[in-house]
Amino acid sequence: MPSINLNIKPNEVKREEFRKYLEHAGVMEALTNVLVALYEERLEYIRDFLTVDDFNKRQVAAEAEILKKQLAEAKSQIAEMKEKLQKYESENAA
Numbered sequence: 001m002p003s004i005n006l007n008i009k010p011n012e013v014k015r016e017e018f019r020k021y022l023e024h025a026g027v028m029e030a031l032t033n034v035l036v037a038l039y040e041e042r043l044e045y046i047r048d049f050l051t052v053d054d055f056n057k058r059q060v061a062a063e064a065e066i067l068k069k070q071l072a073e074a075k076s077q078i079a080e081m082k083e084k085l086q087k088y089e090s091e092n093a094a
Contacts, residue, residue, distance in 0.1 A: 022028045 019028075
């Protein structure tokens with residue numbers, strides 16, 4: 001006759017039997033595999049999202065900086081051309 005541990009409560013015995021049943025049926029392993037796959041997929045998604053997002057932000061910021069410099073140069077050239085045009089018009093008007 002098997003010895004019974006009197007310190008274990010009936011609910012714990014049932015819980016342990018159910019856990020052993022799930023392990024024997026392969027349910028625990030299947031759940032573990034699904035959870036691991038889900039975790040890995042989520043990490044990959046987060047890594048890809050952050051990597052692409054950070055890269056795009058840096059790229060957009062760099063392009064914006066280039067465009068700001070080009071705009072400043074264009075404004076400067078426009079101002080120079082306006083001055084030259086005014087000089088030319090004032091010289092030819094006289």
